[in-house]
Amino acid sequence: MDNQINASVTSTPLQHLLLYCRPGFEKECAAEIQNTLLDSDVAGYANAQPDSGFVLFTPYEAHEIPRLMREIRFFELIFARQLIFTAPVLTDLPPDDRITPLLNCAESLSPYYSEILLETADTNEAKSLSVFVRKFAGPLAKAATLRGMSESGSKKKHPGLHLFFSDSSKAYVGLSRSGNSSPWLMGIPRLKFPRSAPSRSTLKLEEAFHFFLGENPRQLEPAMTAVDLGAAPGGWTWQLVKRSIRVTAVDNGPMDRQLLESGIVEHVRADGFRFRPVKPVDWLVCDMVEQPARIARLVAQWMAEGLCRYAIFNLKLPMKKRYDEVRRCRELMEVMLDDAEVPFQLRFKQLYHDREEVTGYLARL
Numbered sequence: 001m002d003n004q005i006n007a008s009v010t011s012t013p014l015q016h017l018l019l020y021c022r023p024g025f026e027k028e029c030a031a032e033i034q035n036t037l038l039d040s041d042v043a044g045y046a047n048a049q050p051d052s053g054f055v056l057f058t059p060y061e062a063h064e065i066p067r068l069m070r071e072i073r074f075f076e077l078i079f080a081r082q083l084i085f086t087a088p089v090l091t092d093l094p095p096d097d098r099i100t101p102l103l104n105c106a107e108s109l110s111p112y113y114s115e116i117l118l119e120t121a122d123t124n125e126a127k128s129l130s131v132f133v134r135k136f137a138g139p140l141a142k143a144a145t146l147r148g149m150s151e152s153g154s155k156k157k158h159p160g161l162h163l164f165f166s167d168s169s170k171a172y173v174g175l176s177r178s179g180n181s182s183p184w185l186m187g188i189p190r191l192k193f194p195r196s197a198p199s200r201s202t203l204k205l206e207e208a209f210h211f212f213l214g215e216n217p218r219q220l221e222p223a224m225t226a227v228d229l230g231a232a233p234g235g236w237t238w239q240l241v242k243r244s245i246r247v248t249a250v251d252n253g254p255m256d257r258q259l260l261e262s263g264i265v266e267h268v269r270a271d272g273f274r275f276r277p278v279k280p281v282d283w284l285v286c287d288m289v290e291q292p293a294r295i296a297r298l299v300a301q302w303m304a305e306g307l308c309r310y311a312i313f314n315l316k317l318p319m320k321k322r323y324d325e326v327r328r329c330r331e332l333m334e335v336m337l338d339d340a341e342v343p344f345q346l347r348f349k350q351l352y353h354d355r356e357e358v359t360g361y362l363a364r365l
């Protein structure tokens with residue numbers, strides 16, 4: 001990769017934006033960051049190796065990076081799991097002392113850090129590095145403490161330090177800002193599959209709640225009402241029932257028996273595109289496998305007609321032009337909601353538990 005420097009170089013300015021993404025989505029992630037930066041009048045080039053699980057963006061003017069750190073909104077990016085700002089890659093890290101050059105570089109970026117994260121791409125290849133990374137974490141943390149660099153419990157004040165290894169002798173040293181980056185190691189939330197949930201899809205909705213609503217959200221209160229379109233066997237319904245939300249589960253397929261026995265789930269065998277609730281509900285959730293534009297239109301219609309206040313929905317992406325397709329869906333929804341004069345917030349994210357898909361969140365303001 002370009003701009004390599006030897007590990008002996010100690011003072012290194014920020015030069016790249018490093019974005020972690022789902023392997024296979026580098027092209028989308030790169031196109032999105034390039035597009036986003038055009039709004040900030042910043043040009044540069046993106047290095048996006050297929051299936052590498054990350055994108056490296058280098059602005060032509062490195063001095064723009066501090067401004068970009070303020071302007072880019074991580075939570076608005078769809079395909080990036082994490083966003084960090086890095087020095088040029090460190091290569092040839094000496095096996096007998098990798099710590100010194102890594103911490104020298106870190107110190108040149110910021111004197112203090114709130115936490116240290118040792119990371120790799122989310123690829124099978126990089127998994128072979130996990131033993132090395134685990135062993136390295138303790139000695140590195142100790143050395144950073146001795147230098148007085150790490151101040152835990154100061155998350156807001158100091159950046160997070162990220163060491164992103166592509167192999168044991170090569171790493172990017174970068175930083176992230178709390179509130180403008182993923183709080184999870186490698187941008188991956190570690191959610192435990194709940195045993196009584198009827199499908200693994202349940203984790204998609206749980207992650208969506210975490211990502212879009214944060215901790216203890218006011219949007220999820222007991223006794224609220226929801227419609228789940230394409231509900232069977234009930235993984236998403238399970239998340240709502242867990243929060244004591246009353247659910248109408250719409251699907252021609254069978255629902256999990258235990259969920260039906262909860263007393264707060266009504267199963268309606270109907271076409272999700274035709275179904276409408278008798279009374280408006282708080283939540284619409286939708287995981288039907290259908291053309292993304294059809295789902296987008298349906299969700300916007302519910303909101304425009306005042307049938308729900310919040311919606312979380314999944315868009316299954318086509319094989320090609322996936323970023324374009326999400327943008328098309330967003331535009332289509334924006335036009336429909338503007339025409340209906342509904343004030344709204346609309347966000348999309350490719351969550352860790354999403355595969356060839358993205359999740360959307362729509363709220364009436």
Ligand SMILES: C[S@@+](CC[C@H](N)C(=O)[O-])C[C@H]1O[C@@H](n2cnc3c(N)ncnc32)[C@H](O)[C@@H]1O
Binds near residue numbers: 229230233251271287
């Ligand atoms: C990916 S699965 C949903 C999984 C579910 N969210 C869970 O967590 O268990 C998609 C579901 O959408 C349903 N579906 C597809 N098209 C539908 C339609 N037009 N109306 C109702 N359900 C539909 C399918 O029957 C299938 O059960």
